[in-house]
Amino acid sequence: MNPTVTRVTERIIRRSRDSRQDYLRRMEDLGRQSPHRTSLSCGNLAHGFAACQPGDKQTLKLMNQANVAIVSAYNDMLSAHQPYATFPDVIRQAAHGMGSVAQFAGGTPAMCDGVTQGQPGMELSLVSRDVIAMSTAVALSHNMFDATVLLGICDKIVPGLLIGALSFGYLPTVLVPGGPMPSGLPNKEKQRVRQLYAEGKVGRDQLLEAESQSYHSPGTCTFYGTANSNQVLVEVMGLHLPGAAFVNPGTPLRDALTRAATEQVIRLSRPNGGNLGLAHVVSEKSIVNALVALLATGGSTNHTLHWVAIARAAGIRIDWDDYAELSAVTPLLTRIYPNGDADVNHFHQAGGTPLLIRELLDAGLLHDDVETVMGKGLRAYTQVPVLEDGELQWRAAVTASSDVSVLRPVSEPFDSEGGLTVIQGNLGRGIIKTSAVAPEHQVVEAPARVFDDQLQVAQAFERGELNSDVVVVLRGQGPAANGMPELHKLTPYLGSLQDHGYRVALVTDGRMSGASGKVPAAIHVYPEAARGGPLSRVRDGDMIRVDATRGELAVALGEEELASREPAIEDLSGNQAGWGRELFGWFRQGASEAEKGATLFFQGHCD
Structure with a gap:
């Protein structure tokens, strides 16, 4: 191992x-x-x-x-x-x-x-x-x-x-x-149309047609x-x-x-x-196997x-340091959109999970001595199901990827690390996914523009107010504020700014979703703004450094000055009712911090 x-x-x-x-x-x-x-x-x-x-x-x-x-x-x-x-x-x-x-x-x-x-x-x-x-x-x-x-x-x-x-x-x-x-419309083409729509260069009809060809x-x-x-x-x-x-x-x-x-x-x-x-x-070992697989695939x-x-539901305590430490030794073996151009069908055809598991087992990165629904040992999962004369059978996985642009061996990875980093400093603690972020974009130091709603970001983009190096700070998006929605709608706007040559990053106490992409995003930052976290004290123009290479998330303010500022917490009354949200006040009040799963359960357990 x-x-x-x-x-x-x-x-x-x-x-x-x-x-x-x-x-x-x-x-x-x-x-x-x-x-x-x-x-x-x-x-x-x-x-x-x-x-x-x-x-x-x-x-x-x-x-x-x-x-x-x-x-x-x-x-x-x-x-x-x-x-x-x-x-x-x-x-x-x-x-x-x-x-x-x-x-x-x-x-x-x-x-x-x-x-x-x-x-x-x-x-x-x-x-x-x-x-x-x-x-x-x-x-x-x-x-x-x-x-x-x-x-x-x-x-x-x-x-x-x-x-x-x-x-x-x-x-x-x-x-x-x-x-x-x-597979439908290639994801890269779909993303291109989305970005053109955000820039006002194509209309809604073209956007809907592209989306419909992708999700079909x-x-x-x-x-x-x-x-x-x-x-x-x-x-x-x-x-x-x-x-x-x-x-x-x-x-x-x-x-x-x-x-x-x-x-x-x-x-x-x-x-x-x-x-x-x-x-x-x-078990503890199967949870670690899951984390390694997550990191190996971006x-x-x-x-x-x-x-x-x-893990906590099974009495197992893990934290983001476990992810980060495993990430440092887990090679990135796949390029699947948004980390590449291929989709999961291409990954499956290249060898898929059976080949991935065999590569990671042979490299000592997965525990084989685990229980599975097939019995003892993960090695059974290096097999591929096939139908022969109508009967289900399993064969050994292929010995090599049929498409190394999608799935590679441990000996020739896309990256030596898994691309997930804990990021922390005087603005709190969060995580950043770098597997889709080019090295030249992994360090951004720029003035902050502070927002309390996704729509505000879109409107500022459309007015041309973000046409400069910028760290977009979107706060009031954590579990206590509004249930921690994904902020995937921001991707085309931020991607467009980066493509126009600006240095851009996002810092938020919300989620960016499984489609986190090419723009560096410090996400899940806590303590969240709605609970008085440091993001509530950031103002427009403050210089913020997002450094994924060193795990640094900081505003260029002295400790005393940052602490002396009054928290500017957005009025959240608009998020508390309508669309069923009034039924879930108990969740917003009781949810744990992000690193503990942002859940109502297990409060006081596993701590």
Whole structure:
């Protein structure tokens, strides 16, 4: 093993010892009672299978076969989740083939950040993760189940499903992806049209046509944002079947993988002699594997929030220093948009997750001695699923990438580091993703322009007020202020300024999304402005230094002068109601800081 990976893992194990032991003890106590429906009264049980077919009722009465809970984030507005409409029937049929039963236990909300970007609804995006977690717990609370199949793929949805399912971590659990849509308009061309629109050089009709050619069919969006980062991390943690992440929807192989996932989770269930629950698969080592995979692929910055929260749900404490230390020894092996021109279909065709995992295992950057839904050892995930005469089989991954412009070996990386840095100084502590930022743009020192709303930035750009070297400070965007929306709408404006030769950076207590791109962005900065953090004391014209090479985020003010300024906190009353926001005041008041997952859960735990 790489000594840094070993050292970080051992540190996480020591740091988490008490909280992890407490979590595993609780799961062990709950697991002893399984199958839980044995404890149900006759009235409870009759309610639980009242709508079942007679054969399923008989199976559930006998207690010696598994009942699989289906928890789904299906809706037919999200292209990524529309394919899930047919999955429950496939899962039920597969369960019947094993002599078992599958019941649709519950649905969770699933919002699309692509629809809500720059809209008030985006302020419910991050909170939806915790709502999904609670919805998952409600779905599993009936004590009817021996195993769980989770159907979800996008941004907050996979983390929410995992957090909720970890409260039932004694149950074996498998995540079943839906797969990406086929490639459409190249992402680089889409971004070019967006930037021209921001500059007023093309109209809305041309922009809509470009967007429609890019997002064009059922399946996950093909750029490497949070949704597709989810798929890589979950597969590297052994929670998918091997090679399942990027098989397109509506194909025979996709359905075969869904059937096989159901059969495998039944084999892991207690009625079939299994004792491996989700709590055992999500371990300190598998969490470190996920972080390494995130860094090796230049994945979403949102996972500096989400995987912290997932880890805490399993009693594991990680922080941004763990990410940064791993980043320093993890080579960047992929170039997928926004870090390159290719999309996830190209990555999959070049060798995909099986080849990536083998490269990282062989380099000692991933722990092989982990539990997975396939059993002990991550090496099983270096295989590729194929259909032969209608039967699902696995073959060894290709020995070399078929396209080194997309996926490279450890011996020839795009960069020697993973491109994620902790950035801190007298303005607070945040993170910066540099995997898509050219070296010449990684240090910016320029006057601040301070804003309290994305729209203000757009308006200043359109008036020509940002045509100079500038550090855009966008504050009042943290979890306590307005739910921490993504600020992806800023990308075309800031990118245009950089392309015109200006030195540009963004500093914000908000999120920049999984599509963080070529402009250096210090994000998730805390203490956030709404809680009196240093960003609330920055004024227009203050000189700010954003140095990704040294991890420095500072305003050129003395300590006394900065402290003496009155916080200028924007009136947030406009963010508190409308579009459902009035229902989530409890989230804004109670959410933890970004480095603790920006979550309502685990307050006082794992600290």
